């Protein structure tokens with residue numbers, strides 16, 4: 562298979578969606594609302610990972626375009642858990658893509674402790690041979706969820722997918738700690754917002 566030719570539209574989709582989703586930050590800057598997006602990353606799955614996953618999931622290489630949903634991957638990082646819902650709403654409301662599947666690993670975390678919200682979209686790319694509809698997996702998560710997933714992913718790599726049981730247990734505890742951190746941060750934000758509202762009300766009363 563000519564990997565470079567096959568993956569070219571996936572790279573295009575990743576590049577375009579990175580720009581489009583990063584654009585929300587600037588759009589929010591001109592409103593008084595807080596941006597739900599902290600930062601956006603993206604990648605095309607490396608060829609060795611594609612081959613390994615295809616073997617593991619028994620996906621024929623000729624069916625990759627329909628059966629491997631994360632050849633093109635985008636990650637959107639948020640400060641707060643509530644922002645994830647706002648980002649998913651933004652994605653659903655776009656008219657340049659179609660949401661084909663959503664996986665909520667926040668309400669129901671994975672066995673490993675992994676939390677994230679996955680939205681699989683179909684995104685049209687204009688190629689030299691016409692339009693190609695590309696599947697892109699958008700992972701939306703908080704900074705704490707991302708911190709955990711990044712470390713767990715590199716440990717998985719280090720241990721060749723076989724993390725020792727005691728390390729797994731500690732990772733599960735770390736995932737819970739990350740979740741509590743998210744909850745605590747949300748509460749702090751809520752309290753700050755209430756205080757801000759009172760402060761603003763007091764000021765406008767004094768002015769009138």
Ligand code: 0O2
Nearest residue numbers: 606610614631664671673674675679698709710711713714
């Ligand atoms: P990479 O290196 O990120 O590309 P499966 O592969 O069976 O777990 P599936 O059905 O392909 O899952 O889709 P799903 O559940 O949406 O997960 C795909 C991607 O989500 C993974 O891609 C990871 O990026 C992330 N992910 C899922 N589970 C975990 C986890 O337990 N730990 C971490 N760190 N990330 C996870 P890849 O292909 O595994 O790898």
